[in-house]
Amino acid sequence: KDPNETPDLWHWPTTNTFWLPYFYNDETSLFRGHYSVLSNDTSKPDPPLKVELLPTSLGAFRILNHVHGTIGKLKQFGFSEEDLEEVLYMLAPERLFRMMLTWVISMLHMLFSFLAFKNEVGFWSERETVAGLSQSAIIGNSICSIIIFLFLLDS
Structure with a gap:
């Protein structure tokens, strides 16, 4: 018991x-x-x-x-x-709702991040060339990903 x-x-x-x-x-x-x-x-x-x-x-x-x-x-x-x-x-009861709401939003964010990553891997695995893609968009997305990676690495 x-x-x-x-x-x-x-x-x-x-x-x-x-x-x-x-x-x-x-x-x-x-x-x-x-x-x-x-x-x-x-x-x-x-x-x-x-x-x-x-x-x-x-x-x-x-x-x-x-x-x-x-x-x-x-x-x-x-x-x-x-x-x-x-x-x-x-x-405390006054903060419990906010904490649960933060938890739910965090779980949804993780789910959507996973789905976006899965979709991106599927997109790039089917590509053999980068024809038709904007070179500046690829470079910009790569720079953003590197900045996010370095931020996560720092914290």
């Missing part, structure tokens, strides 16, 4: 047929920038406190529980608190 799957606290102790409501404190969206220094001065007003109680689905709970397990493993590997905060910042 995966310890990150579902906690044992969910089973009713005596009959094992009911589910207890589970309170989950999600700290993955809490960053150091959200912290504020408290003062002992009682003349200052109380600091603002925001508490949100939100229901979550079992699937979302399992994902969050898995993220917490992964963060614990990253701590064991020697990640610093700043590194862990950057990882959690990227996985």
Whole structure:
């Protein structure tokens, strides 16, 4: 049984047929920038406190529980608190859609690049002469390819 799957606290102790409501404190969206220094001065007003109680689905709970397990493993590997905060910042719900959209666009870009390369190889393999092709276009495309190659080699 995966310890990150579902906690044992969910089973009713005596009959094992009911589910207890589970309170989950999600700290993955809490960053150091959200912290504020408290003062002992009682003349200052109380600091603002925001508490949100939100229901979550079992699937979302399992994902969050898995993220917490992964963060614990990253701590064991020697990640610093700043590194862990950057990882959690990227996985924050506000940025998750943007990250998934970037991933989908990257996959489509790779697919189209592969198809273009395959088409270009097929075009040049059937050619025996360069008759009918613009010499300046061939040289320009070659220069662009060399520049892109050198850029990728540098980075």
